[in-house]
Amino acid sequence: MSNSTITASPAENTKPEKAKKPASLWSDAWYDLRHSKVFLFGAALALLLVIIAAFPSLFSSVDAFNPSTCDLSRARDGIESAHWFGSDNLGCDTYSRVIYGARVSIIVGIVATLATSIVGGFLGLLAGFYGKWTDVLLSRVAEIFFAIPSILGALLILAVIGRDNAGIGSVVLALSVLAWPLVLRIMRAAVITTKSQDYVLAARALGAGPVRIMVRHILPNAVAPVIVVTTMNLGVFIAAEAALSFLGVGIQSPDISWGLMIADSRNRFLEAPAPLLFPALFLSITVLAFVMLGDAVRDALDPKLR
């Protein structure tokens, strides 16, 4: 055996620059999304709905919140040229009410999603990173909330709050209180996987503190599954808001909500189907839009589906 078994070789040749598309997870995902018909369709629908929610007056010349626009003599009239979606029990224009009702759905969806993602994500990060008793405590508390059937739990919370105080805020609260444990679980699992990666070990060896490790190293690498759940939750919360309003514990008149409109018109459905069908159609389209978005984002961020 020779004294030295390793011989010098010319310096590693640095490859010539090639103009290829960058291949990080986010840019890959964005590339996939831009070329996904499901995403583009869902995003266009969602964008339209957000615009409707923000500026309903652009889409309807009738102010649905103004009672003087209702005319009892028109109650349950069918579709006519001035009232495309017909009129409801009180003779109000269904079209303008559907347009103005989008705002509640979108606000509940977005605020509840933000609240659950921030609370669940933050606590999940702590539980996964610190482990031990922090994890035990947070996970057990989350499981208690997880064990409550969601509609029953929301009914209970809203019943306690009472009809007089019910509104967007209480619906958001009821939905968020029951949904954050799901985000916590997903975040916690992702953090535990990421925590044992070599680059986290390398950062610890450099002397990085826990906040730096969590913010710079773990969070950017563990946040993808939470983003997927967040997008899907939007649709789920919008449907849940409609369900609670339908059951009479959510949004209350004179506020406008699709769930409430469906509830108001259900007794006269055979006589006048339009005031029920149109809010139901918009609700379905909205939920569909966000579920499609979530689906597309999941496909783009899941490396196993590549």
Added chain:
Amino acid sequence: MASNGEPILQVRDLVKHFPLNQGIVVKRQIGAIKAVDGVSFDLHRGETLGIVGESGCGKSTLAKLLMALETPTSGSVRVAGNDLAHAKGAELKRIRRNIQMVMQDPYTSLNPRMTVGDIVGEPFEIHSEVAPKGDRRKKVQDLLEVVGLNPDHINRYPHQFSGGQRQRIGIARGLALQPEIIVCDEPVSALDVSIQAQVINLLERLQNEFDLAYIFIAHDLSVVRHISDRVAVMYLGKIVEIGKDTQIYDRPTHPYTQALLSAVPVPDPEGRENRERIILQGDPPSPANPPSGCRFRTRCWKAQEICAEEEPLLQIRPGADHPSACHFAEVHDVVHAS
């Protein structure tokens, strides 16, 4: 290859036992994995100590103990006189500046969400006293140049580099704080053979340039011989033989070292036919329940009763010139055997 003066790293009776627990509510300790069990050595400035041994012998745990990524069960690690193993907070952070690490797998040791500039510059952000803010970018570019990368690639992401280049990024990160010791945990075993030589040569050049001391952990005996001044052979959490590279490779006295060396592939067909092959029987025993006395006795062809009763200490044996932990140590040149 300075071996005089105060050692820069002193490891004494280092022990790491991982507890084995049983029970769901009330956890009882039913045993321990003795990953590192009484390891002592010195490392001098500018010296390379190679650590070899088969998988599961505690090499990587030893590296983690040296980096204070694990807390030792007992024993001490002194870096330039400061006890690393029991330091905390600001003091630990200060000692860490002197001992840095190059990790095994360049594909997992770099954060995929950070640019090269952020990765190599992170040590400066953590130890902000080392470099003033305005200088950092320049310093990072200097480091990239030192390890043979294009300084203009500072804004690229790790996945845009090859394995060898990524390992260079890892080395640049380790160099940033100008440590005196770098622990290399299998720094080339994840690389292609052709790239291995380049990285090894880079490590040697950096050693000369910055007077670095290396702990070089590997399972490739020829790589270790090439780069090391001294070599320690580990078996089941203990050092069984330690000495200068020529002492270990040409005059091994421990049967385990001899068996290891006899397994090194020989590129010369004639030499291959002439050399002796020692084939060990069985697998290494579980580190949770190591054999009594000498840990190697269950696979040793020399084992006698004394090996089960008395643990052989790592000391210089008659007829040898370097410490060996065998009751029947004798020089036996495996590689050059005719």
